[in-house]
Amino acid sequence: xxxxxxxxKLKNPLVKKIQELSGQNLLACYQCGKCSAGCPSISQMxxxxxxxxxxxxxxxxxELINSKTIWVCASCMTCNVRCPKGINIAEIMExxxxxxxxxxxxxxxxxxxxxxxxxxLPPIALVSNFRKSSS
Amino acid sequence: MKLxxxxxxxxxxxxxxxxxxxxxxLKQLGIGVEELPRWNCCGTVFSLTTDDLIHHIAPVRNLIxxxxxxxxxxxxxxxxxYNTLKRSNQRVKDNSEDLEKINDFMYxxxxxxxxxxxxxxxxxxxxxxxxFENIAKKINKxxxxxxxxxxxGCMLVRPQDIGFDDMENPSSMDDLMSxxxxxxxxxxxxxxxxxxxxxxxxxxxVAERTFQILSSAQSRGAEVVAVSCPLCxxxxxxxQKKTEQNYPEFKHIPVxxxxxxxALALGCPKKSLRLDLHHIDPKPILKEKGLI
Numbered sequence: 001x002x003x004x005x006x007x008x009k010l011k012n013p014l015v016k017k018i019q020e021l022s023g024q025n026l027l028a029c030y031q032c033g034k035c036s037a038g039c040p041s042i043s044q045m046x047x048x049x050x051x052x053x054x055x056x057x058x059x060x061x062x063e064l065i066n067s068k069t070i071w072v073c074a075s076c077m078t079c080n081v082r083c084p085k086g087i088n089i090a091e092i093m094e095x096x097x098x099x100x101x102x103x104x105x106x107x108x109x110x111x112x113x114x115x116x117x118x119x120x121l122p123p124i125a126l127v128s129n130f131r132k133s134s135s
Numbered sequence: 136m137k138l139x140x141x142x143x144x145x146x147x148x149x150x151x152x153x154x155x156x157x158x159x160x161l162k163q164l165g166i167g168v169e170e171l172p173r174w175n176c177c178g179t180v181f182s183l184t185t186d187d188l189i190h191h192i193a194p195v196r197n198l199i200x201x202x203x204x205x206x207x208x209x210x211x212x213x214x215x216x217y218n219t220l221k222r223s224n225q226r227v228k229d230n231s232e233d234l235e236k237i238n239d240f241m242y243x244x245x246x247x248x249x250x251x252x253x254x255x256x257x258x259x260x261x262x263x264x265x266x267f268e269n270i271a272k273k274i275n276k277x278x279x280x281x282x283x284x285x286x287x288g289c290m291l292v293r294p295q296d297i298g299f300d301d302m303e304n305p306s307s308m309d310d311l312m313s314x315x316x317x318x319x320x321x322x323x324x325x326x327x328x329x330x331x332x333x334x335x336x337x338x339x340x341v342a343e344r345t346f347q348i349l350s351s352a353q354s355r356g357a358e359v360v361a362v363s364c365p366l367c368x369x370x371x372x373x374x375q376k377k378t379e380q381n382y383p384e385f386k387h388i389p390v391x392x393x394x395x396x397x398a399l400a401l402g403c404p405k406k407s408l409r410l411d412l413h414h415i416d417p418k419p420i421l422k423e424k425g426l427i
């Protein structure tokens with residue numbers, strides 16, 4: 001795959017927003033891949049966690065906010081505790097979700113859940129899902 | 136000893152077996168429990184963005200309720216409540232500006248919170264305050280070699296400064312199971328995420344995780360799996376239905392709260408175990424072992 005890196009992309013204001021919301025320094029990542037090696041969700045991801053950081057470093061934010069990965073991550077914190085550079089990858093995923101949710105781009109709609117689902121699911125599942133996937 | 140207790144949303148309905156078995160066990164151990172009056176939902180997940188202070192209000196308000204009871208310690212059963220309350224507490228303790236803003240927001244509260252309530256999980260209290268050797272003295276019915284795989288999940292052990300056990304290889308629940316006479320089963324998926332809240336909109340991911348976690352425990356000889364979180368319990372127990380559909384080779388295994396096994400060993404009446412609240416019925420294996 002051919003990737004064009006440009007100064008314009010590197011100065012993408014969303015990169016700054018990701019860093020602000022996550023409180024993380026994206027450039028600290030040296031792409032060791034330990035986050036992706038330990039992530040239990042990679043089978044459902046279109047971008048690996050280390051790729052998310054690399055894309056963010058290079059300003060490829062469209063690819064990030066349209067990725068499945070940010071919604072597949074459930075903040076289990078395995079990547080965070082194993083990163084040798086102390087980067088909180090789960091916070092970067094959260095920042096990307098928040099960028100969308102703050103524009104009211106919901107990932108889950110309560111109204112679309114069936115009556116059976118609402119009866120079956122415990123409150124802990126519903127509350128945490130809405131906290132993570134809706135605004 | 137008297138402990139202040141924060142139940143959280145699911146302990147009063149789907150996880151009534153977790154609450155009832157705990158309250159009975161603590162009574163047998165001679166520990167008084169006082170449920171926090173006027174508790175509210177903790178929010179279930181800790182807010183990870185730097186500017187999202189509003190979601191720390193709910194956890195901190197519960198800590199104010201503990202202060203109102205003159206309690207300096209608060210315990211939870213739910214691993215998610217434990218993580219959320221403890222992390223929000225840590226955040227305001229480490230950041231006086233955040234604490235001031237949160238206190239200002241809740242100006243009608245009589246207590247100006249200072250970050251001085253300690254949040255504990257029941258397992259931590261059993262291990263460090265009551266101590267397993269004292270529990271051993273009160274055992275009424277040894278769990279007689281029942282093979283138990285203890286599943287810790289994420290929120291009890293991560294991040295490191297929040298967990299009370301080793302984050303890669305925790306052992307507190309296994310040690311409790313040994314104390315109760317059960318045979319702990321070591322398995323590599325004991326801290327692997329169950330898929331958590333994705334159970335609402337992505338059952339396949341939860342089925343995949345349930346398959347991996349439970350098959351791994353079974354391959355090491357587990358007869359039941361013990362858990363400490365109502366969401367893990369739902370995913371590992373109720374989602375076995377979906378797991379079976381997606382993975383025909385999958386075999387059922389009962390999932391119990393560690394406190395149900397504790398209550399059983401301490402001789403609590405059967406009604407406090409609420410064994411009717413399970414998808415995969417644990418009664419056959421417990422009967423086979425002569426435990427019920």
